[in-house]
Amino acid sequence: xxxxxxxxxxxxxxxxxxxxxxxxxxxxxxxxxxxxxxxxxxxxxxxxxxxxxxxxxxxxxxxxxxxxxxxxxxxxxxxxxxxxxxxxxxxxxxxxxxxxxxxxxxxxxxxxxxxxxxxxxxxxxxxxxxxxxxxxxxxxxxxxxxxxxxxxxxxxxxxxxxxxxxxxxxxxxxxxxxxxxxxxxxxxxxxxxxxxxxxxxxxxxxxxxxxxxxxxxxxxxxxxxxxxxxxxxxxxxxxxxxxxxxxxxxxxxxxxxxxxxxxxxxxxxxxxxxxxxxxxxxxxxxxxxxxxxxxxxxxxxxxxxxxxxxxxxxxxxxxxxxxxxxxxxxxx
Amino acid sequence: xxxxxxxxxxxxxxxxxxxxxxxxxxxxxxxxxxxxxxxxxxxxxxxxxxxxxxxxxxxxxxxxxxxxxxxxxxxxxxxxxxxxxxxxxxxxxxxxxxxxxxxxxxxxxxxxxxxxxxxxxxxxxxxxxxxxxxxxxxxxxxxxxxxxxxxxxxxxxxxxxxxxxxxxxxxxxxxxxxxxxxxxxxxxxxxxxxxxxxxxxxxxxxxxxxxxxxxxxxxxxxxxxxxxxxxxxxxxxxxxxxxxxxxxxxxxxxxxxxxxxxxxxxxxxxxxxxxxxxxxxxxxxxxxxxxxxxxxxxxxxxxxxxxxxxxxxxxxxxxxxxxxxxxxxxxxxxxxxxxxxxxxxxxxxxxxxxxxxxxxxxxxxxxxxxxxxxxxxxxxxxxxxxxxxxxxxxxxxxxxxxxxxxxxxxxxxxxxxxxxxxxxxxxxxxxxxxxxxxxxxxxxxxxxxxxxxxxxxxxxxxxxxxxxxxxxxxxxxxxxxxxxxxxxxxxxxxxxx
Numbered sequence: 074x075x076x077x078x079x080x081x082x083x084x085x086x087x088x089x090x091x092x093x094x095x096x097x098x099x100x101x102x103x104x105x106x107x108x109x110x111x112x113x114x115x116x117x118x119x120x121x122x123x124x125x126x127x128x129x130x131x132x133x134x135x136x137x138x139x140x141x142x143x144x145x146x147x148x149x150x151x152x153x154x155x156x157x158x159x160x161x162x163x164x165x166x167x168x169x170x171x172x173x174x175x176x177x178x179x180x181x182x183x184x185x186x187x188x189x190x191x192x193x194x195x196x197x198x199x200x201x202x203x204x205x206x207x208x209x210x211x212x213x214x215x216x217x218x219x220x221x222x223x224x225x226x227x228x229x230x231x232x233x234x235x236x237x238x239x240x241x242x243x244x245x246x247x248x249x250x251x252x253x254x255x256x257x258x259x260x261x262x263x264x265x266x267x268x269x270x271x272x273x274x275x276x277x278x279x280x281x282x283x284x285x286x287x288x289x290x291x292x293x294x295x296x297x298x299x300x301x302x303x304x305x306x307x308x309x310x311x312x313x314x315x316x317x318x319x320x321x322x323x324x325x326x327x328x329x330x331x332x333x334x335x336x337x338x339x340x341x342x343x344x345x346x347x348x349x350x351x352x353x354x355x356x357x358x359x360x361x362x363x364x365x366x367x368x369x370x371x372x373x374x375x376x377x378x379x380x381x382x383x384x385x386x387x388x389x390x391x392x393x394x395x396x397x398x399x400x401x402x403x404x405x
Numbered sequence: 406x407x408x409x410x411x412x413x414x415x416x417x418x419x420x421x422x423x424x425x426x427x428x429x430x431x432x433x434x435x436x437x438x439x440x441x442x443x444x445x446x447x448x449x450x451x452x453x454x455x456x457x458x459x460x461x462x463x464x465x466x467x468x469x470x471x472x473x474x475x476x477x478x479x480x481x482x483x484x485x486x487x488x489x490x491x492x493x494x495x496x497x498x499x500x501x502x503x504x505x506x507x508x509x510x511x512x513x514x515x516x517x518x519x520x521x522x523x524x525x526x527x528x529x530x531x532x533x534x535x536x537x538x539x540x541x542x543x544x545x546x547x548x549x550x551x552x553x554x555x556x557x558x559x560x561x562x563x564x565x566x567x568x569x570x571x572x573x574x575x576x577x578x579x580x581x582x583x584x585x586x587x588x589x590x591x592x593x594x595x596x597x598x599x600x601x602x603x604x605x606x607x608x609x610x611x612x613x614x615x616x617x618x619x620x621x622x623x624x625x626x627x628x629x630x631x632x633x634x635x636x637x638x639x640x641x642x643x644x645x646x647x648x649x650x651x652x653x654x655x656x657x658x659x660x661x662x663x664x665x666x667x668x669x670x671x672x673x674x675x676x677x678x679x680x681x682x683x684x685x686x687x688x689x690x691x692x693x694x695x696x697x698x699x700x701x702x703x704x705x706x707x708x709x710x711x712x713x714x715x716x717x718x719x720x721x722x723x724x725x726x727x728x729x730x731x732x733x734x735x736x737x738x739x740x741x742x743x744x745x746x747x748x749x750x751x752x753x754x755x756x757x758x759x760x761x762x763x764x765x766x767x768x769x770x771x772x773x774x775x776x777x778x779x780x781x782x783x784x785x786x787x788x789x790x791x792x793x794x795x796x797x798x799x800x801x802x803x804x805x806x807x808x809x810x811x812x813x814x815x816x817x818x819x820x821x822x823x824x825x826x827x828x829x830x831x832x833x834x835x836x837x838x839x840x841x842x843x844x845x846x847x848x849x850x851x852x853x854x855x856x857x858x859x860x861x862x863x864x865x866x867x868x869x870x871x872x873x874x875x876x877x878x879x880x881x882x883x884x885x886x887x888x889x890x891x892x893x894x895x896x897x898x899x900x901x902x
Contacts, residue, residue, distance in 0.1 A: 272770045272771055273769060273770065273771065274761035274762055274765065274769070274771060277754070277758065277761055277771070278758075278761075280747075280750070280754075281747055281750075281758055284747040284748070284749055284750055285743075285744070285746065285747050285748065287738075287743060287744040288738070288744050288745055288746060288747055289747075289758075290706070290725075290726055291706070291726050291736060291738055291744055291745070292726075292730075292758050292759045292813065293726055293727045293729075293730035293731070293759050293817070294727065294758070294759075295725070295727050347749075351747070351749050351750075352749050
């Protein structure tokens, strides 16, 4: 499969076998974040013995799951050269919608979740429609769509959280096969995204649209459909995150997930995906999301104040992007 | 005096300039001619600091200089006006002239009055007239060019390069431009004048130099030189030799593979023509003839354009390139990097992108092995020189990149292929290979359309030639009528143009 296309790595002839694999891995843009992740984990482990426990590590993956799942849809969008600021609002809408259906209309959990996820995909598709059909800038369209879904959620709940019965908390709190269910869902979403991006023609078209839209059009790719699709996918994954959050918080929260779009974008960029589109890899996004999650966790464990944490996070994001940029320059 | 000594510039896979030495005196108009890809633009980009020479040096009045960006070469008094203007459309003329080097008052604010006055004086000096206060987007092309000239000459300007300045001008505007050049000359400015229109050179230039395939082959006074001499120096061979023999016009009795009727878009007349199976149909014309626009309209790049198309005898709708491709009509864009290639992708991905739907299993999954087989087959067939099909396409030379694009469309099994400038900017060897391949495609019964600004190419390759001007077809030439005189006549508006 088009590895070089998919990853954006340079493709000088690599020796076969382990050496070749290792070199290819080092050349990948997400390698920087991978190293940072490992170093951070080792550092924290030496400073706090509670870090390297199964409980804590499981906890991290559960905390990461919301951002991680949203970042999957965001990866699709950014690969086409777009951006989606509306994901946080879609989380809120899906959450209130789902809680409302369960609490006020007596829907079973799964039916409410399905409707909410479908609604999320539809909301994303609305952004996609304006972006694809009228060639409006994604940042403006999704900025508008940051307001509308959240507003609808606030209208529906009158601004208050909408509680649901304790029984519905299993999805956010229980374990299957030793893994927290949110973690499991995140892994499934990543696996599905990997399959679509690398094994299906439409996945390649996502890269093509971001790589060179004019060339994609002339090559017979229906770019408008692809664009519509990626925003629908982004809404879809955001709504899945909304479902998990509703279950975990036992309520529909119209004011939740504010700023989550920025965490998701950070995860994608830390994962080595080019913000201009066409280059990147979904595995990198997983690494990026984990890096952000571990960072949160370890800064807490070290005992840094939440205020200082923000400074450190910003600095690390900046440095990681800078290193990625310098490496790219050097490989030219 | 501006001197370039032994300049050599290499790009991956191609020597763009090979030991070129030229000089330009103050008050001289020095014409620079050569075929597309001869190295003229590269040379000018070295002058302007966009590129740096690998070998050789640049001297001004005997002193070596090393501009590494345009601002530096401007400070040295070298200014270039490229074919594509660098004006900001929403700013007015004098704001454009002083862009990035504004004159300020003592308070640090813009000194509009002084800038306006200086621009006015510059206009008067060159006897040019255009409004200073409206956005340049509202000016004509010729007026915009005048803005560029003022911009280039308002500060220190000893040497001026004009890259194809007449390409989009009417004859009257050309005459006016030449008057301006004469005035610049009288002011002691030395001009490099690049043009494909040889007759202009005899009108305006003092000296002429010829570049061919990156080599400097001739410099001499214009007086006493003839057009034919220049052409043979530019081409350096009998024009016909580079081309495989023509197969002759296709059978008239057989119905055409495609008939186009009443194609019409803003700025065009009704365009109607046909393409026959097994022939190479050339489309010639000058810049502004709207050849590319016409064929983009044909394949439905803009869905709203109306036309009637009969393909293989049946009426079809072409509302998008996707639809065109599904009928077997492919358009290969002229601008490789901008609209052709996916630069960060591998050669393999670039070749198979239009064909992915055929390389899947029953579940719709892409099969990497099939991809490799297909791309390897076309790498061989097109003789793309690479060590691996996973090499990034941006690492290839221009000729090999062009072959990758051709491979993409050949792989998609088209019945009619439209090649827009298929050999622009590629070296002679790759050109010859592409010509042979175009003829093979025609021989296999495909419809082949070649849009080309390269006259020898049109003449040597095509069985039938449409000559376009300002969005209409002015002539259809066949057989012995396909010669440069006839083509230029209709392309430049002669014969009731």
